[in-house]
Amino acid sequence: MTSQKIAYRSAIVHSVADPKDVGLDDSYQYFEDGILVVENGHIVDIGSAEDVLARQPKHITVKVFKDKIITSGFIDTHIHYPQTGMIASYGEQLLDWLENYTFPEELRFKNPIYAHQVATLFLDELASNGTTTALVFGTVHKESVNVFFEEAEKRNLRMIAGKVLMDRNAPDYLTDTPQSGYEESKELIERWHNKGRLHYAVTPRFAPTSTNEQLATVGQLLKEYPDVFMHTHLSENKKEIEWVLDLFPERESYLDVYDHYGLLHKRSVFAHGIHLSDCECQRLADTDSSIAFCPTSNLFLGSGLFNLPKMEKFNIKVGMGTDVGAGTSFSLLQTMSEAYKIMQLQQEKLHPVKSLFLATLGGAKALHLDDKIGNLAIGKEADFVVLDLHATQLMRFRMKQTTNLEEKLFVLMSLGDDRTVSQTYIYGKKAYDIHGETPKAQIAV
Numbered sequence: 001m002t003s004q005k006i007a008y009r010s011a012i013v014h015s016v017a018d019p020k021d022v023g024l025d026d027s028y029q030y031f032e033d034g035i036l037v038v039e040n041g042h043i044v045d046i047g048s049a050e051d052v053l054a055r056q057p058k059h060i061t062v063k064v065f066k067d068k069i070i071t072s073g074f075i076d077t078h079i080h081y082p083q084t085g086m087i088a089s090y091g092e093q094l095l096d097w098l099e100n101y102t103f104p105e106e107l108r109f110k111n112p113i114y115a116h117q118v119a120t121l122f123l124d125e126l127a128s129n130g131t132t133t134a135l136v137f138g139t140v141h142k143e144s145v146n147v148f149f150e151e152a153e154k155r156n157l158r159m160i161a162g163k164v165l166m167d168r169n170a171p172d173y174l175t176d177t178p179q180s181g182y183e184e185s186k187e188l189i190e191r192w193h194n195k196g197r198l199h200y201a202v203t204p205r206f207a208p209t210s211t212n213e214q215l216a217t218v219g220q221l222l223k224e225y226p227d228v229f230m231h232t233h234l235s236e237n238k239k240e241i242e243w244v245l246d247l248f249p250e251r252e253s254y255l256d257v258y259d260h261y262g263l264l265h266k267r268s269v270f271a272h273g274i275h276l277s278d279c280e281c282q283r284l285a286d287t288d289s290s291i292a293f294c295p296t297s298n299l300f301l302g303s304g305l306f307n308l309p310k311m312e313k314f315n316i317k318v319g320m321g322t323d324v325g326a327g328t329s330f331s332l333l334q335t336m337s338e339a340y341k342i343m344q345l346q347q348e349k350l351h352p353v354k355s356l357f358l359a360t361l362g363g364a365k366a367l368h369l370d371d372k373i374g375n376l377a378i379g380k381e382a383d384f385v386v387l388d389l390h391a392t393q394l395m396r397f398r399m400k401q402t403t404n405l406e407e408k409l410f411v412l413m414s415l416g417d418d419r420t421v422s423q424t425y426i427y428g429k430k431a432y433d434i435h436g437e438t439p440k441a442q443i444a445v
Contacts, residue, residue: 003428005039007056009049010065010386012036013405014072014376015361019354020312028353029376030405035062036070038382041427046376067390068422069408071356072375073132073383074332075363076322078231078271078292080137081122081148081161082106082115083325094237094301097326103171106164109144110173116147123151127432129330130385130421133363133373135231135269135292135321136161137203140174142184149192156196156427158373158381160229162203163188167214170205182217189225197381197427201229201269206236207244207257219262229367230263234270234291237303241275255280264289267368271321272297273311274304281314290317290366293358295338297323305342308350319363320355332359333416340413352409382428387412391420 012034019027035052037045037060045052053060082105089101109115126134138145138161145163152159165181166174176184185202193200202221204210210218222230235241235254244254251257255276258264264287273284273291284291293306311318321327322335329335336355343350364374372381389408390396395415402408412420424432 011069015357038428072360076134077319078321087325106139109139112143132383158197160199162201165204166209178213201231206233215261230268236272292321294321294323297326317366319366320358336413386423388422
């Protein structure tokens with residue numbers, strides 16, 4: 001059945017290129033009074049209202065948003081849905097935090113009923129924060145991934161997820177074996193990868209929790225299914241790096257552990273990458289692997305300051321990640337705010353146009369999905385968000401002081417959160433409305 005062509009009229013901004021490649025002025029399009037036209041889940045026209053209305057039929061339905069700005073849906077390149085229930089857990093750095101908070105919570109996902117409740121809440125939170133695509137960790141239980149994909153499929157989301165692989169250095173109740181992990185991953189790939197808008201990511205948690213034998217099975221899966229993703233952690237914490245080198249003394253570096261088993265390719269996404277050598281950066285670039293920059297998590301766990309200019313020097317693709325639950329917010333607006341502060345601590349500037357790129361088109365490029373999502377170009381899937389410039393009294397007042405788009409974007413990123421997201425659209429259909437009856441998951445105590 002053909003869907004109705006609908007026009008959305010508002011201020012519109014979206015990224016069209018990385019500012020480092022083309023300069024700030026040529027890296028985005030902005031229409032102060034713009035129209036976005038959607039049909040059959042795709043963008044079919046965009047431009048100034050005057051130009052678009054001249055091209056479109058006179059009877060086209062036009063929805064007008066006052067004091068709003070439309071942009072592409074946000075893309076979260078690293079997040080853990082099973083950690084929704086332990087976000088904001090106090091007082092640890094990475095390794096102790098995993099042991100004391102993460103592993104006990106992930107045990108609960110053996111129960112598919114609980115996993116489904118959390119998956120529903122998690123996806124509701126993404127929608128209410130304007131996030132339309134995410135690269136998602138499950139748990140070691142294949143049930144956790146099945147229920148996640150089932151819920152994502154209902155919502156027609158462009159979503160990537162995978163079952164965690166761990167066969168050592170984790171509680172017995174959360175470990176698999178190289179063989180069982182391989183077989184269950186294979187089963188999940190066959191069931192879900194490229195089904196609708198869904199994709200699978202082979203997901204070793206991080207090098208310390210997998211044996212050589214298990215990492216070899218990850219490499220085998222990537223050979224058997226060359227278009228799946230690979231998602232793991234890398235060089236987040238200095239003690240973590242020391243531990244990796246103790247566990248793999250034959251390898252030259254943390255990244256070399258993954259490289260040895262064939263885990264670096266163009267759909268490999270490594271979360272964090274804070275403490276990387278030049279050699280590791282060069283190898284990431286050579287293999288077209290990507291990094292997820294997770295500022296709220298890095299600050300919360302005291303992991304370190306991500307060196308974005310260094311990644312750009314090596315032409316490594318970088319996306320933005322919330323890393324919930326070490327990350328402290330589902331909001332990529334708040335995540336952009338913390339990214340700016342991380343750059344400031346290194347005497348570097350992060351321009352709001354660059355931040356928008358990292359949270360949208362940059363994330364799509366890091367995931368090699370920029371032919372489908374990441375901006376509002378004609379032909380792309382119509383995943384977009386309507387942001388309220390007057391979401392709070394303070395924002396309304398502050399916006400009156402702004403004189404250009406850059407200042408408006410910076411206010412959005414500095415003061416914005418889920419209250420700023422007025423509506424979220426998935427494949428051309430409204431998935432969230434801050435004033436609507438958006439269903440919320442009920443979590444059993």
